[in-house]
Amino acid sequence: MDEHDWLAEHFEANRIHLRAVAYRMLGSLSEADDAVQEAWLHLSRSDTTGIKNLDAWLTTIVGRVCLDMLRSRSSRREQPLGVRVPDPIVMSREDGSDPEHEALLADSVGLALLSVLETLTPAERLAFVLHDTFGVPFDQIAPIVGRSSTAARQLASRARRRVRGTATLPEADLFRQREVVDAFLAAAREGDFEALLEVLDPDVVLRSDGGLLRPGLSREVRGARGVAEGALTFSRLVPFARPALVNGAAGVVAFRQGQPISVMGFTVKGGKVFEIDILTDPERLHRLDLMALLDE
DSSP: OOHHHHHHHHHHHHHHHHHHHHHHHHSOHHHHHHHHHHHHHHHHTSOOTTOSOHHHHHHHHHHHHHHHHHHHHHHHTSOTTSOOOOOOOEEOTTOOOOHHHHHHHTTTOOHHHHHHHTTSOHHHHHHHIIIIITOOOHHHHHHHHTSOHHHHHHHHHHHHHHHHHHOOOOOSOHHHHHHHHHHHHHHHHHTOHHHHHHHEEEEEEEEEEOTTTOGGGOEEEESHHHHHHHHHHTGGGGGGEEEEEETTEEEEEEEETTEEEEEEEEEEETTEEEEEEEEOOHHHHHHSOOGGGGGO
16 A cells, blocks of 8 residues: 555545534535545645654644635625524434434534534634644644634633533433424414413524525524514424434424425523524525435
8 A cells, every 4th residue: 555545544534533623613514525625635745754643633734724714704704694504414313323423413513502603713713623622732723823822722711711601501302302392383383472482491592594695584583582573484484394303403494395495403401492593595405415304
C-alpha cells in the first residue's frame, strides 16, 4: 500500500467523526459534507511526514474550513431576518441506530442546542465545539482563530455561558415526548387556543426558517400566547404531518402531493413544549432524505 492509499484509508476511517465535527460547526449536512471533502483535498496535497497525530490534525483542518465557511456565510447575509434553523437529522420511528447517526447526534445534539450555537460568533462556536465537544486543546485552537491560547479559552468560556444559559435539557422519555407533541398537534388541528396554551411552556420559543425563497416564513416567536396564535395559522398542515424522529426527539414531517413542505422539531421539558424549530425552506428540504417516511 502506497502513502496515498494509506492516507485515503485513514481518512475514510475518520470520515464519520469529521462529519460530526462539521455538522456541529455548521448546522448544515450538505455544508458538512463539503467541509469534509475540502479537508481530504487539503490532506492529499500536504506533506504529512511531520504530523505526529493525524486524527487530531484532521479535526483541526475541518475546524479551520468550517470557520472560513461560517465567516463567509455571515458576510453574505444569507438569513436577512436573522433566523436560521439548522438542518435536521430526520429518521423514521422504526429506524435503527447506525454509527453515523450516533456520531451526529451524540451529546444530545438537538435542534435547540444547534440553534443556540447559531447565535455565537464563528470564533466562539469553533472554540466551544472543538474544545468542549471534541477535547481539542486550546493551544491547537489558538492558531485557527488567530489568537492566543488564553484568548481562545475566553472564546470558549463565553460560548459556554451562552449555551448553559439558553440551551434546554429535553425530556428523556421519547414516549412522553410523543404524547406532548401529539397533544399540541391535536389542539392545533382543532383550533383549540386554550388547549394549545395548556401544552405550551409559558416561555416557549418558536423558530421558523423559510430560507431566502420564503422570507415571510422566517421569524422567531416567544411566549405561549404568541406561539399558540402562530400554531393556529399552520394548523392546515397538521393533516399532512407524519411522526418522525428529528435529531433523536419527537417531531413531524409534513408532505403535500408527495413532497416535503416542512420539518418540525420539538423540545419537550417538564411535560410541556418548550421549543419548536420549523424548517420550510424548499431548497434545504429537497436536500434532506425524507421520502422514506412516505412509505410508513
